[in-house]
Amino acid sequence: xxxxxxxxxxxxxxxxxxxxxxxxxxxGIVTGTVISIDRVVKSFGTFTALHEVSLDIADNxxxxxxxxxxxxxxxxxxxxxxxxxxxxxxxxxxxxxxAPLPPFKRPVNTVFQHYALFPHMTVLENVMFGLQxxxxxVVDAEGRAKQALELVHLSQFLKRRPGQLxxxxxxxxxxxxxxxxxxKVLLLDEPLSALDLKLRQAVRMxxxxxxxxxxxxxxxxTHDQEEALTMSDRIAVMSDGHVxxxxxxxxxxxxxxxxxxxxxxxxxxxxxxxxxxxxxxxxEVSLPGGRALRCPTPLTGPVGQGxxxxxxxxxxxxxxxxxxxxxxxxxxxxxxxxxxxxxxLAGGQELTIRxxxxxxxxxxxxxxxxxxxxxxxxxxxxxx
Amino acid sequence: xxxxxxxxxxxxxxxxxxxxxxxxxxxxxIGVFLLVPVALMAIYxxxxxxxxxxxxxxxxxxxxxxFFLDRGLFGDEPPSIEWTYITIFWRSIWQAGLATVLCxxxxxxxxxxxxxxxxxxxxxxxxxxxxxxxxxxxxxxxSMKFLIRDEGPLNAFLLWTGVIDQPLGLIxxxxxxxxxxFYSYLPFMVLPIYAAVERYDFALSEAAADLYAxxxxxxxxxxxxxxKPGLVAxxxxxxxxxxxxxxxxxxxxxxxxxxxGSLIEEQFKGAAGNWPFGAAAAMILMTIVMIVLLVYxxxxxxxxxx
Numbered sequence: 001x002x003x004x005x006x007x008x009x010x011x012x013x014x015x016x017x018x019x020x021x022x023x024x025x026x027x028g029i030v031t032g033t034v035i036s037i038d039r040v041v042k043s044f045g046t047f048t049a050l051h052e053v054s055l056d057i058a059d060n061x062x063x064x065x066x067x068x069x070x071x072x073x074x075x076x077x078x079x080x081x082x083x084x085x086x087x088x089x090x091x092x093x094x095x096x097x098x099a100p101l102p103p104f105k106r107p108v109n110t111v112f113q114h115y116a117l118f119p120h121m122t123v124l125e126n127v128m129f130g131l132q133x134x135x136x137x138v139v140d141a142e143g144r145a146k147q148a149l150e151l152v153h154l155s156q157f158l159k160r161r162p163g164q165l166x167x168x169x170x171x172x173x174x175x176x177x178x179x180x181x182x183x184k185v186l187l188l189d190e191p192l193s194a195l196d197l198k199l200r201q202a203v204r205m206x207x208x209x210x211x212x213x214x215x216x217x218x219x220x221x222t223h224d225q226e227e228a229l230t231m232s233d234r235i236a237v238m239s240d241g242h243v244x245x246x247x248x249x250x251x252x253x254x255x256x257x258x259x260x261x262x263x264x265x266x267x268x269x270x271x272x273x274x275x276x277x278x279x280x281x282x283x284e285v286s287l288p289g290g291r292a293l294r295c296p297t298p299l300t301g302p303v304g305q306g307x308x309x310x311x312x313x314x315x316x317x318x319x320x321x322x323x324x325x326x327x328x329x330x331x332x333x334x335x336x337x338x339x340x341x342x343x344x345l346a347g348g349q350e351l352t353i354r355x356x357x358x359x360x361x362x363x364x365x366x367x368x369x370x371x372x373x374x375x376x377x378x379x380x381x382x383x384x
Numbered sequence: 385x386x387x388x389x390x391x392x393x394x395x396x397x398x399x400x401x402x403x404x405x406x407x408x409x410x411x412x413x414i415g416v417f418l419l420v421p422v423a424l425m426a427i428y429x430x431x432x433x434x435x436x437x438x439x440x441x442x443x444x445x446x447x448x449x450x451f452f453l454d455r456g457l458f459g460d461e462p463p464s465i466e467w468t469y470i471t472i473f474w475r476s477i478w479q480a481g482l483a484t485v486l487c488x489x490x491x492x493x494x495x496x497x498x499x500x501x502x503x504x505x506x507x508x509x510x511x512x513x514x515x516x517x518x519x520x521x522x523x524x525x526x527s528m529k530f531l532i533r534d535e536g537p538l539n540a541f542l543l544w545t546g547v548i549d550q551p552l553g554l555i556x557x558x559x560x561x562x563x564x565x566f567y568s569y570l571p572f573m574v575l576p577i578y579a580a581v582e583r584y585d586f587a588l589s590e591a592a593a594d595l596y597a598x599x600x601x602x603x604x605x606x607x608x609x610x611x612k613p614g615l616v617a618x619x620x621x622x623x624x625x626x627x628x629x630x631x632x633x634x635x636x637x638x639x640x641x642x643x644x645g646s647l648i649e650e651q652f653k654g655a656a657g658n659w660p661f662g663a664a665a666a667m668i669l670m671t672i673v674m675i676v677l678l679v680y681x682x683x684x685x686x687x688x689x690x
Contacts, residue, residue, distance in 0.1 A: 081590075081594055082593070082594075083590050083593075083594075102593070102598075103590070103593040103594050104593045104594070104595075104596045104597055104598050105596075108594075109594055109595065110590075110591070110594045112587050112590070112591060114585075114587060116585065116587035116588050116590065116591035117591075118588060118591070118592075118606060118610075119588075119610060120609040120610055120612075129592070129595050129597075129605075130594075130595030130596055133595055133596035133597050133601065134596050177595070178594075178595075181595070181596070
C-alpha cells in the first residue's frame with residue numbers, strides 16, 4: 001500500500017495556512033509540460049469522438065477545454081482520467097505514457113460535474129478517502145484533509161454528510177477531495193454548471209486563486225465561453241472531436257483561427273466577401289458597397305472568397321459619407337450596459353452592432369440609413 | 385413557519401388539526417389486520433387445548449411449558465429442558481440464515497447485472513426473474529420435489545452422463561429444504577437490491593477509482609455501503625418468510641429437517657392439533673424475529689447518530 005504510484009509521492013506540507021506556497025509562475029510562463037496529449041483517438045463504435053487530438057498542458061497552468069456539447073471535451077477529460085480507454089495515441093504524464101493505466105493508478109484527480117461525493121461518508125472521510133488509498137495513516141490523512149478543507153473554507157463542516165450541505169459547499173468538498181492527494185493534474189468537468197449564477201461568478205475567481213496557490217495544473221472543461229475567458233491561462237476550443245485552436249483568451253477572442261472559433265467565442269457578424277489579395281498576414285477585401293478594407297487574417301494562399309468576422313463592439317456609427325458599410329437600422333435591444341442595434345445590409349444580411357450605453361448615444365430610428373465605421377481590430381478574414 | 389407563502393398556510397399547518405382523522409384508515413387496517421390477530425394469538429397461547437381443535441377458556445402456561453420443558457414446572461421432579469422444539473427452532477434459524485446468505489450471494493450479482501443493462505433489457509430480465517413466481521408456491525415446491533427425487537430428471541441426467549453411479553438421495557434432506565427455500569425466496573432478494581443498484585450513481589465508482597481505489601475496494605467501501613438499504617431489505621424479505629416456511633420442509637424435507645413453520649401448521653390442522661401450543665410457537669417465532677429487527681434498527685440509529 002505504501003508503494004508510490006508511478007514514482008509519485010504526495011508531499012507533506014503542501015499547504016500551510018499563513019505560509020503561502022512558493023510562487024511558481026504567472027499566466028503564460030511555462031515551466032514544463034505536465035501532460036502531453038499525443039494524437040489521441042477515441043471511437044465509440046462507428047462514431048469517432050476524438051480525431052487525433054494533440055495538445056500540451058504546462059505545469060501550473062489553468063487550461064480550459066471549451067466547446068459546445070458533443071464536441072469531445074468531456075471525452076478527452078475522461079480519457080486523461082482513465083475512465084475511457086483511448087482507441088489510439090498516447091497520453092504522456094511527465095513523459096510517461098499513462099494511457100494503458102487504470103484510473104486508480106494515475107496521479108490525476110477529478111472534480112465531477114455533479115460532485116459524486118460519497119453519501120455515506122462525512123465530509124472529512126470523503127476528503128481522506130484518496131489519501132488512505134495511497135497508504136497514508138489515518139492521522140496524516142486527517143491532517144492533510146483538514147488542510148484541504150481549510151483551503152476551500154469548509155473547516156466547520158467536517159462531520160457533516162454531503163446531503164446536509166448546499167450545492168456550493170458540496171462543490172468545495174469535491175474540490176478539496178480532489179486536491180488533497182496533490183495530483184499532478186486536476187481535472188474539472190463543468191464543476192460550476194450546477195451552481196446558480198451569483199455563486200458561479202464568485203467560485204470562478206476562487207478556483208483561479210486556488211489554482212495559483214497550489215500550483216497544480218488545472219484542466220477545466222466548460223461550454224461557457226465567459227467562464228473560459230475569465231479563468232484560463234490558455235484555452236483549447238474544440239468542435240466535432242477536433243481541436244480548432246489553442247491560445248490565450250485574448251488570442252482566441254481577437255485572433256480566431258477559423259469561422260467556428262470566431263462564431264463560438266463571443267458574438268460576431270460573419271459576412272461573405274471577395275478577397276482581393278493576401279500578403280504577410282494581412283488581407284485586402286472588398287466590402288459590400290464597394291469599399292476596400294485591409295484586415296488581419298490567418299490565411300496565406302490566394303483565395304477568391306472569404307468570410308469576414310466583424311466584432312459587434314468594434315463597430316461604430318458615423319455619417320454615411322465616410323462609412324465602410326451602409327446599413328438600414330431595423331431594431332434595438334436594451335442590454336443595460338450596452339445597446340444592441342440590429343441592421344441589414346443592402347443584400348438583406350443582418351448585422352449586429354453593440355454600442356456603449358452612454359448618455360450621448362444617439363440611436364437611429366428603425367428604417368433609417370446608417371453609416372458604419374469599422375474600428376481597428378473589428379474585422380478579421382477567415383476561410384469561407 | 386419560515387417557508388410559508390404570504391396569505392397561505394404551509395401544508396403541515398393545513399393537516400395538523402386533521403391528523404387523527406386522516407390517519408383513521410391506517411389505524412383501522414393496522415388494527416383489524418395486525419393488532420387484533422396478534423392479540424388473539426397471544427391470548428390463545430395461554431388457553432387450554434380442546435381435543436378436537438379449538439380452545440377452552442381457562443388460563444394456563446401449559447403450551448409454553450410443553451415447548452421449553454421436558455419435566456414441567458409443576459411436577460414432582462425438578463424441571464428439565466425439552467430439546468425437541470428448541471432443536472427444530474434452531475434448525476429453522478440456520479436454514480433461514482443459510483437461505484438468506486445464498487440468496488444474497490446469487491441475488492446481488494443478478495441484481496447488479498440487470499440494473500446495468502439498458503432500459504429495455506432491464507424490463508426483460510426482470511420479467512425473466514419474476515415470471516416463475518406467478519406460479520403458485522405449492523406447485524413450484526412440488527415441481528422441485530419431482531426434479532430432485534431419486535427417479536427424477538436431475539438424477540437421471542447425472543446417471544446418464546456417468547457423473548454418479550447411484551441416485552444422490554437428495555430428497556428428504558436438509559439440503560433439499562434449503563434448495564426449496566433458496567428457490568422460493570430468491571426474487572425477494574433480487575428486487576430490492578435491483579431497486580437500490582438502479583438508483584446507484586456510477587459516478588461514485590468513477591470518483592473512487594479516481595481516488596486510487598481498485599475494484600474490490602470500490603465494491604467494499606463505496607458500492608456495498610451505498611446500496612446497503614437494498615441489501616438489508618432483501619435479507620429481511622428472505623429471512624423472515626424462510627423462518628416460518630412450511631411448504632418446503634413439508635414437501636422436500638424428512639423428519640430430520642422439520643422446521644418451525646411445519647410445527648405450527650400441524651397444530652392447527654385436523655383433530656391432532658393443539659391450538660394453544662401452535663399459538664405459543666408462533667409467539668416465540670415472532671418474538672425472535674422482532675428482536676432481530678429491533679437490534680438491527682437500534683444499530684442503524686446508533687450508526688446514523690455517530
